[in-house]
Amino acid sequence: MTQPAEHPPLAPDDPRISEWIDGRLSAGETAEIERAVAGSPSLVRLVADLRSIKAAARLTWGVSPPAGFTERVMVALAAGAGGEDADRAVDDEWRAIEAERIAVERAEAAVDLDDAVQERSAVTAVGRWPWLALAGALAAGLLVAVVLDRRPGMGRDVAMVERAAAAPRQRAIEPPSSAAAVAENRAEWRADADPSPAAEAKAAVASPELERASAPAVAPTGAQAGPQADGVDLSGGLAFAAQAQDEDFKRRKTRGAARERLATPGVAAPVAPPGFPGEAEDGRRQQAAAEVITVVVGSPGERRELVARLRGLEAAGEVLDKAAGVASDRLAEGHGESARSDGQKDVAAAPADDDAIVELQGEPNAIRALLDELRRSGAAVDVARAGDEPSGSAKAAEAARDGAATATFHRIRIRVIESPAAWERSQP
Amino acid sequence: MQPASVVDDETTADGPLVVRAAGGDGSAFRTLVDRHHERIVSFLHRLCGCPEQALDLAQETFLSAYRHLASFRQDSRFSTWLHAIAVNHARAAARRRRPNVSLDAVDADGERRCAEPAAVMLAVSAGLEQEDLARRIAAALDRLDIRYREVVVLADMQDASYEEIAEALGVPVGTVRSRLHRGRSELRSLLASP
Numbered sequence: 001m002t003q004p005a006e007h008p009p010l011a012p013d014d015p016r017i018s019e020w021i022d023g024r025l026s027a028g029e030t031a032e033i034e035r036a037v038a039g040s041p042s043l044v045r046l047v048a049d050l051r052s053i054k055a056a057a058r059l060t061w062g063v064s065p066p067a068g069f070t071e072r073v074m075v076a077l078a079a080g081a082g083g084e085d086a087d088r089a090v091d092d093e094w095r096a097i098e099a100e101r102i103a104v105e106r107a108e109a110a111v112d113l114d115d116a117v118q119e120r121s122a123v124t125a126v127g128r129w130p131w132l133a134l135a136g137a138l139a140a141g142l143l144v145a146v147v148l149d150r151r152p153g154m155g156r157d158v159a160m161v162e163r164a165a166a167a168p169r170q171r172a173i174e175p176p177s178s179a180a181a182v183a184e185n186r187a188e189w190r191a192d193a194d195p196s197p198a199a200e201a202k203a204a205v206a207s208p209e210l211e212r213a214s215a216p217a218v219a220p221t222g223a224q225a226g227p228q229a230d231g232v233d234l235s236g237g238l239a240f241a242a243q244a245q246d247e248d249f250k251r252r253k254t255r256g257a258a259r260e261r262l263a264t265p266g267v268a269a270p271v272a273p274p275g276f277p278g279e280a281e282d283g284r285r286q287q288a289a290a291e292v293i294t295v296v297v298g299s300p301g302e303r304r305e306l307v308a309r310l311r312g313l314e315a316a317g318e319v320l321d322k323a324a325g326v327a328s329d330r331l332a333e334g335h336g337e338s339a340r341s342d343g344q345k346d347v348a349a350a351p352a353d354d355d356a357i358v359e360l361q362g363e364p365n366a367i368r369a370l371l372d373e374l375r376r377s378g379a380a381v382d383v384a385r386a387g388d389e390p391s392g393s394a395k396a397a398e399a400a401r402d403g404a405a406t407a408t409f410h411r412i413r414i415r416v417i418e419s420p421a422a423w424e425r426s427q428p
Numbered sequence: 429m430q431p432a433s434v435v436d437d438e439t440t441a442d443g444p445l446v447v448r449a450a451g452g453d454g455s456a457f458r459t460l461v462d463r464h465h466e467r468i469v470s471f472l473h474r475l476c477g478c479p480e481q482a483l484d485l486a487q488e489t490f491l492s493a494y495r496h497l498a499s500f501r502q503d504s505r506f507s508t509w510l511h512a513i514a515v516n517h518a519r520a521a522a523r524r525r526r527p528n529v530s531l532d533a534v535d536a537d538g539e540r541r542c543a544e545p546a547a548v549m550l551a552v553s554a555g556l557e558q559e560d561l562a563r564r565i566a567a568a569l570d571r572l573d574i575r576y577r578e579v580v581v582l583a584d585m586q587d588a589s590y591e592e593i594a595e596a597l598g599v600p601v602g603t604v605r606s607r608l609h610r611g612r613s614e615l616r617s618l619l620a621s622p
Contacts, residue, residue, distance in 0.1 A: 018609035
């Protein structure tokens with residue numbers, strides 16, 4: 001078991017900052033935030049500004065109702081103003097607003113997808129596919145070699161790979177068990193931090209994950225994977241946070257374009273299907289593959305504890321954003337299984353001798369907060385090692401699969417593997 | 429939405445009035461309007477930025493509340509329920525006003541959502557610096573995305589708890605957390621911009 005990762009610096013968009021200002025954090029969390037803020041002059045300024053804004057906001061007071069307002073209401077009531085018809089009209093308007101909101105979100109997702117495709121098309125064509133092809137060829141070769149010379153004690157790892165390889169044929173939601181997929185995602189993530197084509201090409205070429213993608217879990221080299229030994233930069237999440245404002249600006253720009261498009265006379269807003277974005281019209285969840293964003297290593301006991309904790313977070317409604325289109329039943333939990341078609345969690349899943357995958361979807365801040373929580377957890381010590389932020393292209397691809405409905409959210413799959421050795425053997 | 433002890437007392441006092449009003453007792457409903465209308469009008473003013481419209485929407489809010497009193501199960505505070513109705517009326521009104529433009533588009537363009545400028549008054553005598561900041565906040569609020577504005581107004585101006593905001597807006601507490609911090613941060617950016 002590796003040692004817990006060092007607590008990352010606090011991102012300025014971490015909602016705990018406001019919670020701290022509002023006095024909602026526990027003593028432990030308060031101390032943690034205080035330490036983080038004290039160590040960052042920019043955070044000190046941010047907190048001071050937010051405190052001033054909060055204090056000044058309290059000084060404002062809306063218009064006072066004129067004398068006789070109550071009488072005016074009672075007269076209107078007696079006159080039968082509005083009535084049930086008026087309420088129905090408001091209800092209809094409210095439904096229209098919701099439909100418009102969903103349409104705008106879908107349009108925003110489509111714009112995000114367009115941008116992502118345009119930005120990456122050139123690099124993808126010349127920089128990524130050759131490496132992926134090479135990785136695939138190497139993976140096939142090594143798989144054959146391992147099958148011919150299978151070593152004792154590797155049964156579980158091979159079984160996991162085989163299960164993963166068979167998964168697309170068996171499951172509605174593809175389990176992200178391939179190291180190549182993880183590696184590609186990480187490379188994209190790095191490229192997102194520096195969106196220039198040169199940087200992305202560099203990330204694709206230099207990525208050790210891509211280079212060893214041919215040996216997902218069956219080529220032990222004896223090398224022990226420390227917190228950063230697998231080539232994942234622990235500061236990646238921090239770089240993501242540091243760029244949050246730039247990304248936010250870009251996102252707003254694209255959203256503005258989407259809204260303009262919707263607001264243009266003659267351009268009809270797309271008709272939103274019933275239910276939340278990401279739900280099919282028949283109420284079932286759309287078939288969307290999720291990325292492996294985080295891999296957590298733990299003993300069986302730790303694994304059960306972590307899964308229980310994740311369930312607890314969901315049950316508390318702290319992670320998923322229902323109003324923004326993520327229903328609580330979107331959390332799929334099980335031993336590599338996807339969400340049940342009826343949207344209910346299968347609590348009895350995840351036997352102790354198998355790996356478990358927990359899928360979460362929510363607002364980026366909520367997901368980030370969850371990952372921070374996991375980093376602080378002794379049972380989830382390798383969260384940081386595996387990377388913690390979905391890439392923009394991953395989101396875009398996800399949006400494409402989801403009917404461009406969820407690109408404004410992050411979806412992560414936290415794979416909880418029973419044995420630390422299983423993970424470590426998969427690392428060169 | 430007031431400090432907990434006040435609200436608890438208020439809830440206790442509201443309960444019987446709600447029951448009586450739901451049974452058709454006009455005087456009980458009058459008392460409820462008397463008790464809550466200032467906060468609802470103030471809330472709507474901050475939300476929509478227009479005093480006249482705030483009064484109209486407040487009246488609609490109370491009329492809707494009266495007609496749906498039977499559906500109020502008293503598992504939440506009456507004031508929270510009123511705020512939820514008010515939010516819906518404000519959103520619907522904003523859409524009626526500009527049927528072809530989304531709420532956010534109007535905000536993004538920085539256009540006034542009312543013919544008259546938002547006149548948010550100061551509640552107490554404050555120092556010049558704070559008074560100036562409060563006025564700028566009132567103006568910046570007008571340009572804040574409606575999703576964040578709702579949360580910021582409820583939290584920082586109406587003294588609502590995260591849980592009350594979640595209930596009023598129909599979103600999880602986690603969403604309130606993120607939207608509040610985002611809203612405050614955006615207010616900060618708006619105040620910093622010329």
